Amino acid sequence: NAGVTQTPKFRVLKTGQSMTLLCAQDMNHEYMYWYRQDPGMGLRLIHYSVGEGTTAKGEVPDGYNVSRLKKQNFLLGLESAAPSQTSVYFCASKLWAGNEQFFGPGTRLTVL
Amino acid sequence: DQQVKQNSPSLSVQEGRISILNCDYTNSMFDYFLWYKKYPAEGPTFLISISSIKDKNEDGRFTVFLNKSAKHLSLHIVPSQPGDSAVYFCAALDQTGANNLFFGTGTRLTVIP
Numbered sequence: 001n002a003g004v005t006q007t008p009k010f011r012v013l014k015t016g017q018s019m020t021l022l023c024a025q026d027m028n029h030e031y032m033y034w035y036r037q038d039p040g041m042g043l044r045l046i047h048y049s050v051g052e053g054t055t056a057k058g059e060v061p062d063g064y065n066v067s068r069l070k071k072q073n074f075l076l077g078l079e080s081a082a083p084s085q086t087s088v089y090f091c092a093s094k095l096w097a098g099n100e101q102f103f104g105p106g107t108r109l110t111v112l
Numbered sequence: 113d114q115q116v117k118q119n120s121p122s123l124s125v126q127e128g129r130i131s132i133l134n135c136d137y138t139n140s141m142f143d144y145f146l147w148y149k150k151y152p153a154e155g156p157t158f159l160i161s162i163s164s165i166k167d168k169n170e171d172g173r174f175t176v177f178l179n180k181s182a183k184h185l186s187l188h189i190v191p192s193q194p195g196d197s198a199v200y201f202c203a204a205l206d207q208t209g210a211n212n213l214f215f216g217t218g219t220r221l222t223v224i225p
Binding site: 004031033035040041042043044045048056058090092099100101102103104105106 | 114116118121144146148153154155156157158161201205207210211212213215216217218
């Protein structure tokens with residue numbers, strides 16, 4: 001049982017490049033989330049999904065897109081990366097009936 | 113606007129003493145609160161939670177207190193151990209809403225041996 005995994009762990013992009021971050025969970029959780037963590041800002045919700053095929057915007061969705069084609073995977077896309085998207089990105093998941101979210105180890109992204 | 117606030121960015125405590133981490137919130141609809149612990153280069157891990165129908169929840173060395181009228185909660189760790197050194201995030205949830213967590217900015221706890 002790997003829990004929540006994230007790929008890649010680190011990435012450096014140039015401004016304007018695109019990339020996709022992959023989150024996978026093997027706990028059969030219905031809900032999945034993408035957060036970003038910046039110094040002094042805590043964790044802020046980017047997008048979330050309450051089930052396969054559904055996504056919704058969080059607090060800071062601009063510049064990001066997401067897809068949930070399979071229940072176990074939640075993808076976060078950056079179409080045209082900007083330096084302001086330099087951050088640590090965390091994926092999380094939870095059961096429909098639960099309150100506790102389980103987090104992945106994070107992806108550190110630097111946009112030059 | 114930050115709905116969950118942790119006004120102390122850092123806290124240092126001697127090993128064996130009590131650590132008290134504080135959290136304030138502004139949204140009266142929040143009815144469930146969680147504390148997460150985060151080590152460097154790892155994701156946050158759940159520590160303890162409390163429902164708004166309670167004012168205290170205890171789990172071993174960790175106790176969370178909730179004062180609804182003051183919109184304030186605190187996490188007590190006693191006795192503090194060096195392995196408790198981490199960043200602690202307070203999070204709040206409106207169970208009647210979209211069920212999303214709102215996080216504070218975190219408090220870095222250092223337990224000095």
